[in-house]
Amino acid sequence: MTDLKALAQQLATISGGRASPPRLKEGVITLALDVSGLDPAARDAMAADVRSTALAAPGVSDARVALTAERRGVRIVAVGSGKGGVGKSTVSANLAVALKKLGHHVGLVDADIHGPSQARLMASEGQRPAARDSRMIPIIGAQGVPMLSMAHLVPDGQAIAWRGPMVGNALGQLLDARWAEAGVDLLIVDLPPGTGDIQLSMLQKHKPMGAVIVSTPQDLALIDATRAVSLFEQAHVPMLGLVENMAGYACPHCGEVSDPFGQGGAEAAAGRMGMPFLGRIPLAMAIRQASDAGTPPAAGDDAVAEPFMAIARALSERLAG
Ligand SMILES: Nc1ncnc2c1ncn2[C@@H]1O[C@H](COP(=O)(O)OP(=O)(O)OP(=O)(O)O)[C@@H](O)[C@H]1O
Ligand SMILES: [Mg+2]
Incomplete structure (x- = not known):
């Protein structure tokens, strides 16, 4: 079984609060990652980190991370x-x-x-x-x-x-x-x-x-x-x-x-x-x-x-x- 609450906590920690709570359907995790203000290298590194963390959770076969730049403006x-x-x-x-x-x-x-x-x-x-x-x-x-x-x-x-x-x-x-x-x-x-x-x-x-x-x-x-x-x-x-x-x-x-x-x-x-x-x-x-x-x-x-x-x-x- 996937512990969504624990995963959400983990994702929030590695993303500095930029990852939305993950959703799980038929083994597929979907979540949004707010990347505003990050340079391209940092953005890609964080997205990869978030994705592999989600994939490592038990019962997860795929992870889809949507990058957004709305929540935090300048x-x-x-x-x-x-x-x-x-x-x-x-x-x-x-x-x-x-x-x-x-x-x-x-x-x-x-x-x-x-x-x-x-x-x-x-x-x-x-x-x-x-x-x-x-x-x-x-x-x-x-x-x-x-x-x-x-x-x-x-x-x-x-x-x-x-x-x-x-x-x-x-x-x-x-x-x-x-x-x-x-x-x-x-x-x-x-x-x-x-x-x-x-x-x-x-x-x-x-x-x-x-x-x-x-x-x-x-x-x-x-x-x-x-x-x-x-x-x-x-x-x-x-x-x-x-x-x-x-x-x-x-x-x-x-x-x-x-x-x-x-x-x-x-x-x-x-x-x-x-x-x-x-x-x-x-x-x-x-x-x-x-x-x-x-x-x-x-x-x-x-x-x-x-x-x-x-x-x-x-x-x-x-x-x-
Ligand atoms: N702590 C400090 N020690 C020494 N010199 C300073 C210090 N702070 C500012 N100065 C000098 O005082 C002068 C005025 O500083 P600054 O231009 O930053 O002020 P300002 O408030 O932006 O001025 P303005 O109102 O004209 O925009 C500059 O020559 C600056 O190098
Ligand atoms: Mg001035």
């Missing part, structure tokens, strides 16, 4: 801040790299139409995305992260003086690119600075599953961050947490972090705003230098990478929960 995590220059782009790029190191199938969108910076941070300047059936195919940036930025669509240094509707269109094209086919199921979106109408309509239209707020210690004191929080609340986007950037100063010689602004303020402020604190990143020369060179500091396995990894781990837990 989830968007928006990275925003109350004001410019606090390190949104730096955090977005390095979160993408760090989440990839943790095994996430992550992509990166630079939604800063007027001042794109991800092409530089992710060493993909000058590349042009191809398109199929008028949907763009993401470019592969540093550390193999699929990405798209406005900088990939317009010639270098050309000012982009667009108005609202055009900006919305351009953003829509970046977000509706062929992400799933590029193996992406989690998209980090680096938002433009500010909390205006463009941001709000973008959030309402593309429904991120959550938001990460980046703030500096000073910015928190000035409650700029609360403006970003209310932007996301208006768009009904849940808060995934707060990242404190440029928190303390990492000595370029010994690496020791000193705290000219004191410590713990951001964590307390996050608590007051009722959101999780994801971690802090020191102000460090090495971060600025690596970023400018297009080698995201999170890619290393040193002390410079660690704060980004810690934040990615905290975020990963929130995404799972």
Whole structure:
């Protein structure tokens, strides 16, 4: 006799919950396997695994696995801040790299139409995305992260003086690119600075599953961050947490972090705003230098990478929960 319940459990385990409960008729198992976000190699390996596991169950003579890609779409995590220059782009790029190191199938969108910076941070300047059936195919940036930025669509240094509707269109094209086919199921979106109408309509239209707020210690004191929080609340986007950037100063010689602004303020402020604190990143020369060179500091396995990894781990837990 085939123990369908035990088999279902086994299939769920090896597929990470992507296999539907199996059905059995006259010795033939049928089930659906959700392969969205998997690259072709991973998809085939998982399908083969699921099939052979089903075939190994007693009383099973054949197994038919239907591949589907509907259940899980590409989830968007928006990275925003109350004001410019606090390190949104730096955090977005390095979160993408760090989440990839943790095994996430992550992509990166630079939604800063007027001042794109991800092409530089992710060493993909000058590349042009191809398109199929008028949907763009993401470019592969540093550390193999699929990405798209406005900088990939317009010639270098050309000012982009667009108005609202055009900006919305351009953003829509970046977000509706062929992400799933590029193996992406989690998209980090680096938002433009500010909390205006463009941001709000973008959030309402593309429904991120959550938001990460980046703030500096000073910015928190000035409650700029609360403006970003209310932007996301208006768009009904849940808060995934707060990242404190440029928190303390990492000595370029010994690496020791000193705290000219004191410590713990951001964590307390996050608590007051009722959101999780994801971690802090020191102000460090090495971060600025690596970023400018297009080698995201999170890619290393040193002390410079660690704060980004810690934040990615905290975020990963929130995404799972
Ligand atoms: N933790 C850090 N240590 C050192 N330099 C940093 C750190 N975070 C960001 N920077 C530097 O600060 C500058 C601004 O960072 P970034 O471009 O990421 O900010 P932003 O919030 O995206 O800015 P904008 O609002 O203009 O989009 C960059 O030169 C970047 O390299
Ligand atoms: Mg930026």
